[in-house]
Amino acid sequence: MSKELIRLTDLTMTFEDGETVLDNINLYINDQEFLTLLGPSGCGKTTTLRIIGGFLTPTSGSVLFNGNKINDVPSYQRKINTVFQRYALFPHLDVYDNIAFGLRIAKLPEKEIDDRVTDMLEIVSLRGFENRKITALSGGQQQRVAIARALVNRPQVLLLDEPLGALDLRLRKDMQNELKRIQQQMGITFIYVTHDQEEALTMSDTIVVMNKGKIQQIGTPEDIYNEPKNAFVADFIGESNILDGVMLDDFKVKFVGHVFECVDKGFQKNEPVDVVIRPEDVDIVPLEQGQLTGVVTGVTFKGVHYDTIVDFKGFKWLIQTTDYCPVDSHIGIRIEPDGIHIMHKSEYSGLYGDYSSYSAEYDEIAEVSEDAEDEE
């Protein structure tokens, strides 16, 4: 049974230029938990992290640590350490002295410092690197020194600000596993910030999805993936087709002119809802057997599967399938009841889920050129 370690209450952060970066954040973090703050850039996740670390003072609200309010406690007095995005290793010190830095400030006896640093080097697999200069290390090695430097102080909480962003893909995946292993081995609370949803799903016990200074959803990776609360979360995590639908009754929803069986209930009769269907949950079947029929407008080979864009009455879906369907072919689709997830309408409805393009930016370009064509 883990106890609550940190609690953020009604946290708001407004900067001098009037920008409100955090809007009434309420969150609690348990001891020994691996919690990830996930969201696009500008959502406030790094700001939240910095407030917990003591580098920023919130405009209002409180930060509680073990029940004590620590708003005004400066960072150098908190039992919290940070792994910075660009590592922030001290260039004038070698690996050993970097790691030993915090221990020396705390005036621990040299013998103990030596023991702890050596242990730490072992844990991050950098034994033998004691006397290397920081500038002579690769990105991955610097990363591990940064982690060692923070953990050697045995903090109760470790803050990690997008630490793996600068590493290449394979190394990143290895480091994700490493970090998870270290966290479980040392039993330290990790608060991790990232915009990479795959990373969050891989490593976290709990994910906090944020956007525009507000918390969108908190839950385990499975919960967030399978039961997103609104269109933003559904779109941010993995790929989603998000459609307008009407909840006719419990377990019955209608969209694209067809009634489907689903596994959600508790909505009002005939309530307009957002329907989420993951691309991998759509089966391609012969035309006659399909619940819906559509026209293939694009196929991209992705190795693991084909990304197939299908047009259903003007709305484009993404379907991931190992079946190859050529462009302009008519296909039918079937969706199992548990492949359909229903969400209440929100401010995010209508903003996501259409696969005319993959990004919003490209949509803008397309709109502009369409307008230009219309004018001609």
Next chain:
Amino acid sequence: MRRFNKTMTVLVFIFLYIPMLVLGVASFNSGTDVATFKSFTFSQYGNLFRDDALLTLLRNSVIIAVLASLISTVFGTMAAVGIHSMKGRMRRAVMTLTDIPMTNPDIVTGVALALLFAFTGTLLRTQSVLGFWTLLIAHITFDFPYVILNVMPKLQQMDPDLEEAALDLGCTPYQAFMKVVIHEIMPGILSGALMAFTMSLDDFVISYFVTGSSFITLPVEIYNYTKKPIQPKIYALFTLMFAVILALMVLMNFLQGRGEKEARLRPGRREARAR
């Protein structure tokens, strides 16, 4: 075009160093007229080290330069750190203030300070207010911008996370500065201090206006000398200083080159071993 540029560069260097040559030759001249070479001798160097008055002047110049550069470096570095934390209008205002002695001609700075001291003199009802302290004050004043303009870029180039990392690991702000920041900006502090020292050592115009008769520096006295012909010992002094500074510069250049070479070689070797 490159050849033209190169020729120009060579010509310009010759042009710049002609006086050095002339004065160097003159320092070995037994005669006093620079234009006519009588015979080769080391005697001027001997005279130089025996001339107490001259050595006193040199000592004065060095004392002022050392004190002024020291004080301006310490407080200037503090100021740079402070300015670095400023934003917008305040920062621009302070930087404009810093730029004033740099863009104002020396003569105006000198005259302004002289008037300030004269004014203070009349307030305190003393006649001779010019002396060691007025000279020191003036030197500190014009040394400050050199320190600040050398330290500021280093502060701006420094990884801002470094200071936070130090705080995160338990340093008080003072400790963070002394243990981390100072190492990053040290090259700026040193070059600022060196520049301040050099500027102070050689300053003539500003010193000329704020010097009294009690404490005179070398450049000012050389100017006063020009009522009578220059003693050749001065040429010896000049040539010696030239040799010393040249040696220092070549050494600095060599050290800098070595430092960069090492930084370049290391990662390669490391990478190879890691594989």
Next chain:
Amino acid sequence: MLRMKNKLLASPYIVWMILFILVPLGIVFYYAFTDSITGQFTFSNLSNMGAYLPIFLRSIWLSFFASVICLLIGYPVAYYIALCPPRKQRLLELLIMLPMCMSFLLRTLAWVAILEDTGILNSFFGVFGIGPLPLIRTNGAVILGMVYNYLPYMILPLYTVIMKIDPRLVEAAADLGCRPGKVFTKVILPLSAPGILSGVTMVFVPAVSTFYISQKLGGTGTTLIGDVIESQFKTAYNPNLGAAMSLVLMVLIFLCVSIMNHFGESDSEDGMVTV
């Protein structure tokens, strides 16, 4: 909270500069508008400036000429250095700065020895029977002195700016069809404009306010503003007139620099044109 404490670090410096830069300038103002005998407020000091108009014009003209020569000579040198490998660059940079660290008085005196009627050049010409040429005590000699002393102040900022020009821009221009001459006029020259402005300013300001160069290398016909100001403070003790002249000089420089800044941008974000 950290920011607040940090900002305070700059306060000793700010106080100092207000005391020794701003206040003195205020005092100059005060003296300029005060009658030297009665101590009353007066415009007479300033209106007397009219008599010195030829001197002002001469100073501006000579300095401007010297600046242009420095630009023409210095640009190729700066260009050459900018394209050199880093090690050579640093060496050349140091070698250009070296003369600036040496006594400016003595170096100018060396030119006196070279240009004098009985000086080195004339002795040399004398060998060929060419009578002593009046090289010294001319406007030309003064311009030579200015160019000599301030040429490094032109080369260094220029070279710094040229060095920063992205070589890919040059490649892009060539790729789009420019021949080397056009590449220079259309790409490099405009991009080096901030350096040109910086260099011209750094030559013009000290040149227009010098008194030493004009005293040593010039004659009675080459009195400059600096000479007059100096005499007001040292020989004919009229600080009020001197202050008025200094004020006019400052305004003059401010105007020239503003005009030049208007045609270009400041290189750094911190204040006015700096190196």
